[in-house]
Amino acid sequence: MKLIFEKSVPGRHCDLLGKCDVAAAELPQKYLRATPPELPELSEVDVSRHYTELNQHVHGVNCGFYPLGSCTMKYNPRVDEEMAALPGFTAVHPLAPEAHTRGCRAVLDTAAQYLCEISGMDAMTFQPAAGAHGEFTGVLLIKQYHDARGDTARRKIIVPDSAHGTNPATAAMCGFEVVNIPSAPDGCVDLDALKAALGEDTAGLMLTNPNTVGIFDENILEITKLVHEAGGLCYYDGANLNAVMGVVRPGDMGFDCIHMNLHKTFATPHGGGGPGAGAVGCKEFLKPYLPASALMDGAGKKQVRAFAGNFLVVVRALTYLMTLGCEGVPEAAKNAVLNANYLMQRVKGTFEPAFDRICMHEFVLDLSEYKKETGVSALDVAKSLIDYGMHPPTMYFPLIVHEALMLEPTETESKQTLDWAADVFRKLYALGKTDSETMHAAPHHAQIGRPDEVKAARNPIVRWYNDSETETVRGAGN
Amino acid sequence: MATPNELKYTSTHEWAKIEGNTATIGISDHAQQALGDLVFINLPQEGDEAVAGEAFGDLESVKAVSDLISPVSGTICAVNEALLDAPEMLNEDPYGAWIIKVEMSGETEELLDAAAYDALCEQEG
Numbered sequence: 001m002k003l004i005f006e007k008s009v010p011g012r013h014c015d016l017l018g019k020c021d022v023a024a025a026e027l028p029q030k031y032l033r034a035t036p037p038e039l040p041e042l043s044e045v046d047v048s049r050h051y052t053e054l055n056q057h058v059h060g061v062n063c064g065f066y067p068l069g070s071c072t073m074k075y076n077p078r079v080d081e082e083m084a085a086l087p088g089f090t091a092v093h094p095l096a097p098e099a100h101t102r103g104c105r106a107v108l109d110t111a112a113q114y115l116c117e118i119s120g121m122d123a124m125t126f127q128p129a130a131g132a133h134g135e136f137t138g139v140l141l142i143k144q145y146h147d148a149r150g151d152t153a154r155r156k157i158i159v160p161d162s163a164h165g166t167n168p169a170t171a172a173m174c175g176f177e178v179v180n181i182p183s184a185p186d187g188c189v190d191l192d193a194l195k196a197a198l199g200e201d202t203a204g205l206m207l208t209n210p211n212t213v214g215i216f217d218e219n220i221l222e223i224t225k226l227v228h229e230a231g232g233l234c235y236y237d238g239a240n241l242n243a244v245m246g247v248v249r250p251g252d253m254g255f256d257c258i259h260m261n262l263h264k265t266f267a268t269p270h271g272g273g274g275p276g277a278g279a280v281g282c283k284e285f286l287k288p289y290l291p292a293s294a295l296m297d298g299a300g301k302k303q304v305r306a307f308a309g310n311f312l313v314v315v316r317a318l319t320y321l322m323t324l325g326c327e328g329v330p331e332a333a334k335n336a337v338l339n340a341n342y343l344m345q346r347v348k349g350t351f352e353p354a355f356d357r358i359c360m361h362e363f364v365l366d367l368s369e370y371k372k373e374t375g376v377s378a379l380d381v382a383k384s385l386i387d388y389g390m391h392p393p394t395m396y397f398p399l400i401v402h403e404a405l406m407l408e409p410t411e412t413e414s415k416q417t418l419d420w421a422a423d424v425f426r427k428l429y430a431l432g433k434t435d436s437e438t439m440h441a442a443p444h445h446a447q448i449g450r451p452d453e454v455k456a457a458r459n460p461i462v463r464w465y466n467d468s469e470t471e472t473v474r475g476a477g478n
Numbered sequence: 479m480a481t482p483n484e485l486k487y488t489s490t491h492e493w494a495k496i497e498g499n500t501a502t503i504g505i506s507d508h509a510q511q512a513l514g515d516l517v518f519i520n521l522p523q524e525g526d527e528a529v530a531g532e533a534f535g536d537l538e539s540v541k542a543v544s545d546l547i548s549p550v551s552g553t554i555c556a557v558n559e560a561l562l563d564a565p566e567m568l569n570e571d572p573y574g575a576w577i578i579k580v581e582m583s584g585e586t587e588e589l590l591d592a593a594a595y596d597a598l599c600e601q602e603g
Contacts, residue, residue, distance in 0.1 A: 165543075379541075396541045402512075453540040457517035458566075 001057065004040045004050050005464045014044035038466060057447045059391050061269075065413065065421055067343075069362045069394035069406025070164070070212065072242045072264040073271065074336075079323060080267045080316040089315050094296060094307040108308055111318040112279075118321075118329065119238070119258050120251020121281030125290045126262075126309040134259025134278025135170040135206070135237065137291060137304050141257050141282055142204045142233045143174055144289040154203040154232065160189055162212040162398045164239055176203055183400055187213040187355050189223050198230035208237040209253060210244065210360035212398040214340065214408075224254025233257070233286075241265045242410070243337055243361035246330030257282040266317035277313035335411035336361040339418060343409050346422030350429035351381075354401040362408035364401050365393075371403050376432035376439050378403040383450055384431070386443035388424045479507040482573050486549065487595035493573065494549040494589060501550045501580045505537070507572045508599045513539040516565040521577070526554045528580045535577070537565070549589055552582040 042050070059066070066073040083089070092104055112124040128134040139157065146154045157171035158179045168178040179197050184190040188211065205227045210216045217223065224234045236255035242265045250258050262268060263276035270276060282290060292301040293308060308314070324332060337360050344353055344363045353359070354366035367378045382392035382405065394406040409418060432439050443449060485493040491509035495502040510516070518538035528534045533545035534554070556579035561567060567575040590598065 399542060454515040454517060457538075457540055 001053055003464050004042065004047075005038075005466075007042060007046060007050060008040035010041055012041045012043050012046070014042065014047065016044055016047070059386075059389075060271075064389045064391065065409075065417055066391040067393050067407040067409045067421065068271075068391055069214075069364070069408040070239060070397070071271065071394065072261075072361075072408060072410060073391070074242070074264075074410035075412040076267040076269055076316070077320065077323065080319045083319040084312045084315045086315075089312060094293075094311075104308075104311065107315055107318055108311070111314050111321070114318070114321045115260060115279055116281055118245055118249065119236075119241075119260060119281045120249030120253075120255075121258060122284040123287040123290055124279055124281045125292065126277055126279050126311070126314050127291050127293070127303060127305040128259065128278035128280055129305055129310055130263065130274060130276035131237075131239065131259060131261045131278045132166045132170065133304065134261070134280050135166055135235075136173055137278070137280045138235050138257045138259050138282070139170050139174045139176070139204070139206070141280070141286045141289045142235060143176070145233065145286055146203055148289075151231070154201055156197075156199075156201045157203055158194065158197050158205045158227075158232075160207065160211070162187060162400050163206065163208065164212065164237065167206045167237060171206065183211075186357070187211060187215050187400070188217040189219065191219060191222065191226070194223060194226060198226060198232070200231065202227070202230045202232040204233040204235055204256075206235045206237060207255075208240045209250070210240045210362075212240075213355055213364050213401070214240075214243075214359040214362040214406075215355060215357070216244075216360050220253045228254065238265065240361065243333055245333045246326065247333050251283065257286055262313050262317040267320035268313045268316045275310040275313055277310045277317070279314075279317075332411045333361075336409075339409040339411060339413055340407070342415070343407060343418050343422055346419065347425045350426050351405070354404065361410070362406060364398065365405040365407070366401050367403035367405060370429075370432065374432045374436050376436045378405050380436075380439040380442060381405060381425075381428055381432070384428050384439050384442040385424065387445045390421060390424060479572070481506070481592040481596050483592045485573070486589035486591065487598075488547060488549045488589060489598060490545075490547040492547055492549050495576075496550075496582075499582050500555070501552070501582055502576045503549060503578050503580065504576045505546070505568055505572055506595070506599075510569045510572045513537060513544060514541050515539055516568055519561050519565045519568075519577075521557050521559065521562065522554050524554055524557055528552055528554050528578070530584075537568070546577065548580065550580050550582050551584045552580040554578050555581045 061073050061075050088103060092101060108126060116122060116124055128137045146152065155177050156179050157176040158181055159167045159171060160183055161180050162183050171178045181193040181197050182190055209220050227234050233256040234254055236250040236258040238258055238260035241260055245265060257280065259278045259280045261276065262279055263270040268276065291304045293303055294301045296307055321329065340359050340361050340363055344359055347365065351365040351367060351370060354364040367381065371377050378395050382395050385392050396404055397406060398404065441450065485495050487493050487506060491506045493504050493506050516537055516539050520536045522534050528548040528551060530548055530551045532548060534548045535546040537544050537546060558576055558578065561575065561577065
């Protein structure tokens with residue numbers, strides 16, 4: 001399809017923006033640009049059709065099955081959107097008089113209380129804008145704790161090799177040295193490797209449980225005990241909380257602080273770049289180091305973002321929690337686990353699970369043997385799924401499994417959808433054995449075929465060029 | 479592609495050509511095949527210290543990002559900056575395209591000869 005710039009017709013316009021009701025301010029000449037910006041000129045119907053066409057080119061959870069492992073692409077109830085659109089929440093300013101913001105503060109307090117209950121923590125901040133920001137904030141709490149005690153020799157954060165890449169990145173951004181420990185053959189933490197890595201220089205451990213291959217680490221109490229005995233703290237990455245919310249609490253597993261992705265686990269559409277909310281919770285002894293808004297909560301507070309963070313994401317999370325209630329939240333987690341196990345068992349016998357045991361909310365298929373036999377890679381299978389109207393699973397992650405496909409069906413999918421998905425996987429398994437060429441070239445029926453990913457990465461064209469630029473500028477990139 | 483006998487290898491799939499006190503370092507044919515088409519390389523600077531068993535840079539393919547692990551310790555005395563614009567040279571000629579040269583000091587990792595490295599690759603599949 002054409003870009004919106006390519007659809008532009010000089011002189012065409014629309015009235016989507018209302019009339020300006022204040023006097024135009026005169027900017028000093030020195031700040032004005034010499035040439036007008038090259039903006040597309042379109043009528044309202046042009047704009048409407050453009051975005052509708054774009055919408056037809058993408059696949060969201062509203063279009064079909066979306067088992068993107070580790071991303072929890074579950075369907076978000078409409079009521080959560082409706083609550084977040086209430087004018088009382090959208091038309092409020094954080095600096096409005098206290099009497100005008102009591103409702104919003106009640107939302108924040110109630111959501112904090114519920115999320116503390118679910119996570120087993122004592123205090124919560126909603127400032128971090130998303131997961132990685134939450135990790136950064138959480139690990140800074142650990143740093144502050146050690147520094148405040150004068151225990152400044154603790155420079156190392158331990159991260160298992162199956163972790164999300166954000167974990168070692170977070171530790172490094174916080175100024176720590178990252179110690180990578182290998183996983184045991186079952187994908188869980190290798191206790192001997194952990195013991196060997198622990199010492200007087202250990203600041204803490206970052207862990208997800210269930211872990212990245214969808215397995216609940218049964219040694220978790222031993223793991224957190226060992227870290228605490230060495231003088232370190234335990235950070236829980238809430239990426240996989242959807243499997244255990246309302247069932248088991250990270251605080252009871254021995255974790256000292258945690259972030260939760262409200263935008264994945266607690267109902268905000270995600271994958272589009274935001275906004276999100278990486279709520280950070282901690283035990284009482286870390287509470288003094290939690291960030292807060294200096295303007296809203298009093299002077300002297302350290303903050304990681306303005307005011308209360310992405311407030312409307314918290315409104316959605318609270319709505320989600322209140323509509324599900326204390327029975328619905330664990331039921332959602334249990335259904336997520338049930339769905340993943342059901343799908344894994346239905347696919348098994350064709351593509352094989354990397355770890356053949358009961359999984360949590362997600363599982364990993366290992367296609368390395370299949371690739372050796374047929375030449376069909378995890379990428380080929382992922383691309384072939386697109387022809388069936390299914391979003392591909394996560395590919396080539398976690399790194400400890402070669403030719404990995406990681407599936408997370410989520411709790412909102414029906415048995416019929418899971419049966420259909422399993423049948424598609426079985427069909428593709430058979431197809432690869434007889435006709436690998438078809439799969440190498442997939443997808444065949446999508447709007448876009450198989451892009452040249454290598455060329456796209458080496459010579460990316462990331463912006464639009466007008467006719468006069470095309471020759472001179474764009475030519476260089478090709 | 480045959481694994482050159484004159485080179486030494488690591489279990490993390492780097493090769494080292496040791497001449498006197500200087501080690502030239504690259505990645506093996508097995509490594510470039512497993513990674514797939516390389517699109518980006520992050521290189522150290524001349525004068526940086528390389529430590530045996532620790533990362534000195536990283537490589538990015540369309541699949542994943544991987545650390546480059548140094549087989550030896552010492553001071554990095556040359557960096558193949560041509561790779562910055564053309565990381566595909568590592569795909570095209572893995573044993574010809576070197577990444578860094580290290581003026582060695584102190585210990586080296588335990589390195590494998592070509593036969594032992596082939597056996598390792600066979601085992602990993």
